[in-house]
Amino acid sequence: MSLLVISPGKDPEAWVEALKEQHPGLNIYVYPEDHDKEDVEFALTWNHPRGIFQNYPNLKVIASMGAGVDHITSDEELPKNVKITKVVDNRLAEDMGTFVLSLVLAHQRNLLHYRESQINEKWEPVPYTRNNEVKVGILGIGNLGQRVAHKLLQNDFKVIGFSKNKKEFENVESFAGEDELDDFLEQSDILVNMLPLTPDTEKILNKELFEKLPKGAYLINVARGEHLVEQDLLAKVDDGHLSGAALDVFWEEPIRDEHPFWKHPKIRVTPHIASVTQPNSVVPQIIENYERLQEGEELKNEVKRDRGY
Known part of the structure; x- marks a missing residue:
C-alpha cells in the first residue's frame, strides 16, 4: 500500500x-x-x-x-x-484564536482608523468601548471556534456561539438552528464567521444576514471566501450599517489588483494566514x-x- x-x-x-x-x-x-x-x-x-x-x-x-x-x-x-x-x-486552533483576538482588539481600539489618520497626517482621537461592553458572536462554534471563544473570554469579552446543533460551553451562550439564528445575530456586535463551507452555508454572509446585525456591527471572516457575498458587504459598509470588516479569505486568492477591498478604508485584508x-x-x-x-x-x-x- x-x-x-x-x-x-x-x-x-x-x-x-x-x-x-x-x-x-x-x-x-x-x-x-x-x-x-x-x-x-x-x-x-x-x-x-x-x-x-x-x-x-x-x-x-x-x-x-x-x-x-x-x-x-x-x-x-x-x-x-x-x-x-x-x-x-491544537496549534492550529491556538493560532486561530490569537489571530481573531488580534482582529477584535484592533477593531475595538480603532487601530485601522488610526492607521488611516497617520497616512493622512491627521490627529483624530475617537471614543472606544471596553472589552466587557462588546459581545462577539461566533458563527460556527466547532473545534476552532471554541478556542477562539476561550481567547476572547480570557480578555473579558462577552461571547455567544451559533451552531447547527445545540452545544454547551462554560460562559458562552449557545444558539442553534434556524429558529435561533436571528436572536444570535441581533446580539453580535462583532460577528466572527467560522462555519464550514457547504452548499447550505455558501453565500450566507449576505445583505439579509447583515441587516439582522446591530447597526455598527463588524464582520470578521476567517472561514471561506465563498461564504461572503462581496457586493452585499461593500453596500452595507458604505451605507453605514456595518462599521467595517476584516477578511482573511476570498473567492479568488490572491484577490485581483483592482479589487475594491484593497483600498477600502474600512476593510482589512490579510492573505489567508489566520492559521497555517x-x-x-x-x-x-x-x-x-x-x-x-x-x-x-x-x-x-x-x-x-x-x-x-
Missing part, C-alpha cells in the same frame, strides 16, 4: 520529509510523478485536480492537509466509497490514520460526507 501526496501549487517537500521521518518504510508518491495508481490506497491532498481520484481504483482514504475539507467535498466526481479525514490540531498547517505538527495524525487503515480500525477525525464536515 502506498500514500500519494497531491498538492498542486504547494511545495510538498516538507510533507514528504515529515512523513518519512514518522514512518521510514512508507512508500510515498508525489503527484504528478509517474506512479502505480492501483497501489495507492491513501491520499494526502490540498486542492487536488477535479476528478483525479477516479483514476485510483483501490483508494480508500483522502486526508486533507488542513482543517478544511471543502476543497475535497466540492469535487462532484469524488468516489462515493472513499473516506475523508480532516486535521484537528505545519507538517511536523499534523503528520503524526496522518500516519496514525494510515496505520489504522492497514489494521482495519476506525479512522480519527473522519468527515461525515452527508454533512460535508
Whole structure:
C-alpha cells in the first residue's frame, strides 16, 4: 500500500520529509510523478485536480492537509466509497484564536482608523468601548471556534456561539438552528464567521444576514471566501450599517489588483494566514490514520460526507 501526496501549487517537500521521518518504510508518491495508481490506497491532498481520484481504483482514504475539507467535498466526481479525514490540531486552533483576538482588539481600539489618520497626517482621537461592553458572536462554534471563544473570554469579552446543533460551553451562550439564528445575530456586535463551507452555508454572509446585525456591527471572516457575498458587504459598509470588516479569505486568492477591498478604508485584508498547517505538527495524525487503515480500525477525525464536515 502506498500514500500519494497531491498538492498542486504547494511545495510538498516538507510533507514528504515529515512523513518519512514518522514512518521510514512508507512508500510515498508525489503527484504528478509517474506512479502505480492501483497501489495507492491513501491520499494526502490540498486542492487536488477535479476528478483525479477516479483514476485510483483501490483508494480508500483522502486526508486533507488542513482543517478544511471543502476543497475535497466540492469535487462532484469524488468516489462515493472513499473516506475523508480532516486535521484537528491544537496549534492550529491556538493560532486561530490569537489571530481573531488580534482582529477584535484592533477593531475595538480603532487601530485601522488610526492607521488611516497617520497616512493622512491627521490627529483624530475617537471614543472606544471596553472589552466587557462588546459581545462577539461566533458563527460556527466547532473545534476552532471554541478556542477562539476561550481567547476572547480570557480578555473579558462577552461571547455567544451559533451552531447547527445545540452545544454547551462554560460562559458562552449557545444558539442553534434556524429558529435561533436571528436572536444570535441581533446580539453580535462583532460577528466572527467560522462555519464550514457547504452548499447550505455558501453565500450566507449576505445583505439579509447583515441587516439582522446591530447597526455598527463588524464582520470578521476567517472561514471561506465563498461564504461572503462581496457586493452585499461593500453596500452595507458604505451605507453605514456595518462599521467595517476584516477578511482573511476570498473567492479568488490572491484577490485581483483592482479589487475594491484593497483600498477600502474600512476593510482589512490579510492573505489567508489566520492559521497555517505545519507538517511536523499534523503528520503524526496522518500516519496514525494510515496505520489504522492497514489494521482495519476506525479512522480519527473522519468527515461525515452527508454533512460535508
